[in-house]
Amino acid sequence: MRAVTWQGKRSISVDEVPDPVIQEPSDAIIKVTSTAICGSDLHLYEILGPYMKKGDILGHEPMGIVQEVGSAVRNLKVGDRVVIPFNIACGTCLMCRLDLQSQCETTQVREKGLGAPIYGYSELYGSVPGGQAEYLRVPFADYGPIKVGQDLPDIRYLYLSDIVPTAWQAVQYANVPDGGTLTVFGLGPVGQFAARAGVHLGYRVIGIEPVPERRAMAERHGVETLDFHGNIGDELREMTGGRGPESVLDAVGMEAHGSPVGTFAQHAAGLLPDPLAQKAIEKAGVDRLSVLHASIDVVRRGGTISISGVYGGMADPMPMLTLFDKQIQMRMGQCNVKRWIDDLLPLVEDPADPLGVTDLMTHQIPLDEAPEAYEVFQKKQDHCIKVVLKP
Ligand SMILES: NC(=O)c1ccc[n+]([C@@H]2O[C@H](COP(=O)([O-])OP(=O)(O)OC[C@H]3O[C@@H](n4cnc5c(N)ncnc54)[C@H](O)[C@@H]3O)[C@@H](O)[C@H]2O)c1
Ligand SMILES: [Zn+2]
Ligand SMILES: [Zn+2]
Numbered sequence: 001m002r003a004v005t006w007q008g009k010r011s012i013s014v015d016e017v018p019d020p021v022i023q024e025p026s027d028a029i030i031k032v033t034s035t036a037i038c039g040s041d042l043h044l045y046e047i048l049g050p051y052m053k054k055g056d057i058l059g060h061e062p063m064g065i066v067q068e069v070g071s072a073v074r075n076l077k078v079g080d081r082v083v084i085p086f087n088i089a090c091g092t093c094l095m096c097r098l099d100l101q102s103q104c105e106t107t108q109v110r111e112k113g114l115g116a117p118i119y120g121y122s123e124l125y126g127s128v129p130g131g132q133a134e135y136l137r138v139p140f141a142d143y144g145p146i147k148v149g150q151d152l153p154d155i156r157y158l159y160l161s162d163i164v165p166t167a168w169q170a171v172q173y174a175n176v177p178d179g180g181t182l183t184v185f186g187l188g189p190v191g192q193f194a195a196r197a198g199v200h201l202g203y204r205v206i207g208i209e210p211v212p213e214r215r216a217m218a219e220r221h222g223v224e225t226l227d228f229h230g231n232i233g234d235e236l237r238e239m240t241g242g243r244g245p246e247s248v249l250d251a252v253g254m255e256a257h258g259s260p261v262g263t264f265a266q267h268a269a270g271l272l273p274d275p276l277a278q279k280a281i282e283k284a285g286v287d288r289l290s291v292l293h294a295s296i297d298v299v300r301r302g303g304t305i306s307i308s309g310v311y312g313g314m315a316d317p318m319p320m321l322t323l324f325d326k327q328i329q330m331r332m333g334q335c336n337v338k339r340w341i342d343d344l345l346p347l348v349e350d351p352a353d354p355l356g357v358t359d360l361m362t363h364q365i366p367l368d369e370a371p372e373a374y375e376v377f378q379k380k381q382d383h384c385i386k387v388v389l390k391p
Helices: 039-046 154-161 163-174 189-200 212-219 232-239 260-270 274-283 290-298 320-325 337-349 367-378
Strands: 002-008 011-016 028-037 062-069 081-083 135-138 181-185 204-208 224-226 247-250 304-307 329-332 363-366 387-390
Touching: 002 367, 011 367, 028 154, 028 367, 039 367, 062 135, 062 154, 081 154, 154 163, 154 337, 154 387, 163 189, 163 247, 163 304, 163 329, 163 337, 181 189, 181 290, 189 204, 189 212, 204 232, 212 224, 224 232, 232 290, 247 290, 290 304, 290 320, 363 367, 367 387
Parallel strands: 181 204, 181 247, 204 224, 247 304, 304 329, 363 387
Antiparallel strands: 002 011, 028 062, 028 135, 028 387, 062 081
């Protein structure tokens, strides 16, 4: 089959690789019909390269048709149309029963001390072959796959694999009070859906984003927007009665613009051989923290910061005095995709499209064009916001 593979820092190719096969009785094989590129894939493309091996298959946002099922699979049959959540969870352990699927105790990547594995997401998350490919092997197939109807187009359902539930969880974790204001840093795909979910839930939403077309897209969905700059805290306080927003959501993560120290550390780590680079990432502060620090500055005293952007440094400097004194609450983590599907399926199927799932994709292209698409998406060229690959 054809698959998108990692070849090195900023180097992707589309290669002929062996088809996946059933390895466990609980597996299924999916024929992929749509598969998206995520902002998280850009971290692999750029700074998490030391955890990738040449030839690793990328991708964790696929959907498709069940092609084959293992002998123990009961809930799926050949021909079912399914969306695959990005985290791989068993559905029966304590963490899964607590709806913390990203912490599944059966599948945790214990060698790395990390949570549930993620398709196509480096040795940190289990080195599992990803979904930017013609076919995908799905472990625990009785639990993970989300069965969907046959009538609506893929684009209605595809983002249930990751960014719609990720955004939804982030808004829930932001703990916005009735009549409160939600500030969303970053209006990439995750920030778009988080901001729109906030509007849908009746909150005032202010989005901060340096890229004009991303601001314009959010404005179409009822979001007030601002450019990012050094005095963003003062501007936001001015807009919110002097106190700052009760709830702040970081949908940017470790590659934020405007963080010279973190940028230097990331470049320095990138120049080291892989084992040393891994040590630098694990022991030093390599995140670009401008957005996280701005969130801490701007949030109202006693307010909540919800982090959905991914961070990776183990020794990032944090302003503990301010965090403690302002009595700030923080929630974060990988999304527990299955936790939110019952809430979200009716929204993505609603003809009125309240989250605007049909207004995000800017590029739909054949799988073979993935290498150019990674570059265009990373550099935000050609007004690129979301790429969907069609194998
Ligand atoms: N927690 C999860 O389960 C989960 C799931 C999916 C994605 N993510 C993470 O969410 C983050 C966003 O993903 P995405 O797909 O939207 O990617 P993206 O890279 O397209 O979005 C990031 C956005 O932040 C903007 N930005 C950069 N610096 C900024 C600044 N200083 N102020 C305001 N905005 C700034 C960028 O211009 C971009 O629009 C990534 O870190 C990704 O890894 C987490
Ligand atoms: Zn993703
Ligand atoms: Zn589990």
